[in-house]
Amino acid sequence: MNDVEMLREAWDRPEPPGPAARSAARDALLARATRRRPRRRWVVRALAVAASAVAIATVTTLVRTTGEGEPAIPAANAQVMLIRIATAVQNKTFTPPRDDQWIYTEQWMQSFGKEYLGKHLTPRTRPLNTVEEFWTRADGKQVGYKVDGELQISDPGSRAPENTYALLAALPTDPDALLAEFRKFHEVEGVDQDDWLFERFAVTLSQNIVPPDLEAAIFRAIAELPGVTVNGSAVDADGRAVLSVSRVVEGWRDFEILLDPATYAYRGRREIAIRDYEERYPQPGVKKFTMKDGKRVPMAPHVEWSIEKGTTWRVFTRTRVGIVNEAGQKP
Incomplete structure (x- = not known):
C-alpha cells in the first residue's frame, strides 16, 4: 500500500454538498455560461435592478427585439436574472405564521366567464371585473371566503x-427536488407539464406567504424550465412598471408572472393571446358523448369561443396579503 492509499484509508469520505452549495455552484455556472455569446444584432438596454442585501446593482444586459417590438431577454440572460431575483428574495426578513393564524389574500381579477361562451373576444371586448377575498388557516385545516x-x-x-402554508413550508428548497415534487404532484394528461408547472408556480406565489428559502427555490426552478423569458420594461394594468417573467403556454397565450421591479415582490399574473385561437369542444382527437332521444350519441365538435391576437385573456392583481388571527379579519 502506497502513501496515497494509506491516506485514503485513514480519512473519511467527505459529505456530499448540501442544497446551498449546489445552488451557489449552479449560480456560478450560469453566470460563467453567459460570458461568451455569438455575435448577433442586439439592442443594448439597461435593466434597472434594485440593490438588495446582496448588493445587486443596475445590470446592463443584452436584449433582443421581438417582432412585436417588446424586449425579450435571451434565455441565458433570463436565467441569470432569475438567479439574481432568487438571491435577493432569499435574504428578506420573514416571520412565519402560527398554525392557528390565517393568511389573508385579496386580488382583483379581470376575466371572461361563461357569459362569453360563443363569442369572439377582441381587445375591445370588456371583461368581467371582480374582487376575491380568501382566508386560509396556516395549518391547512380551514378556509374562509365570502358568499x-x-x-x-x-x-x-x-x-x-x-x-x-403548512404543506408549502414542508416543500424542498433545492430547485431540482422542488421541480421533482411538483412534477409528481401535478401529473396531468394531455397537458404540457412544463406549461402546467410554470402556472402552478405562479399560483404558489399568488395564494400564499412564501418562506424566503422556498421563494428563492421557486425562481431557481423556473430558471430551469425551457422557454422562460424576462421583460424589464413591462407595465401592469394600472400602468405601473413591473418585471415580467413569462412563458408561452398551450401555444397561444403568453403567461406572465408580474413582480415589483425593485423588491421582486409578487404583484400579479397576466395572460395575453399571442395569436388568434379557437377553443374547440371536444378537443381534436377526443370523443365526448351526449344524450339525444334517449340514446347516447357522439357530441358534434364546435367552437366554444375564440380570441383575437393581442387580447388580454386574464389578469390577477394581488392587492393585499398578510397574516391575521381570525378569518374575516384584514391585515
Whole structure:
C-alpha cells in the first residue's frame, strides 16, 4: 500500500454538498455560461435592478427585439436574472405564521366567464371585473371566503401544496427536488407539464406567504424550465412598471408572472393571446358523448369561443396579503 492509499484509508469520505452549495455552484455556472455569446444584432438596454442585501446593482444586459417590438431577454440572460431575483428574495426578513393564524389574500381579477361562451373576444371586448377575498388557516385545516358578502368557513379537503402554508413550508428548497415534487404532484394528461408547472408556480406565489428559502427555490426552478423569458420594461394594468417573467403556454397565450421591479415582490399574473385561437369542444382527437332521444350519441365538435391576437385573456392583481388571527379579519 502506497502513501496515497494509506491516506485514503485513514480519512473519511467527505459529505456530499448540501442544497446551498449546489445552488451557489449552479449560480456560478450560469453566470460563467453567459460570458461568451455569438455575435448577433442586439439592442443594448439597461435593466434597472434594485440593490438588495446582496448588493445587486443596475445590470446592463443584452436584449433582443421581438417582432412585436417588446424586449425579450435571451434565455441565458433570463436565467441569470432569475438567479439574481432568487438571491435577493432569499435574504428578506420573514416571520412565519402560527398554525392557528390565517393568511389573508385579496386580488382583483379581470376575466371572461361563461357569459362569453360563443363569442369572439377582441381587445375591445370588456371583461368581467371582480374582487376575491380568501382566508386560509396556516395549518391547512380551514378556509374562509365570502358568499354574497357573508363569510363562510369550511373544511378544504385535499389541497395542493401551494394552497396551504403548512404543506408549502414542508416543500424542498433545492430547485431540482422542488421541480421533482411538483412534477409528481401535478401529473396531468394531455397537458404540457412544463406549461402546467410554470402556472402552478405562479399560483404558489399568488395564494400564499412564501418562506424566503422556498421563494428563492421557486425562481431557481423556473430558471430551469425551457422557454422562460424576462421583460424589464413591462407595465401592469394600472400602468405601473413591473418585471415580467413569462412563458408561452398551450401555444397561444403568453403567461406572465408580474413582480415589483425593485423588491421582486409578487404583484400579479397576466395572460395575453399571442395569436388568434379557437377553443374547440371536444378537443381534436377526443370523443365526448351526449344524450339525444334517449340514446347516447357522439357530441358534434364546435367552437366554444375564440380570441383575437393581442387580447388580454386574464389578469390577477394581488392587492393585499398578510397574516391575521381570525378569518374575516384584514391585515
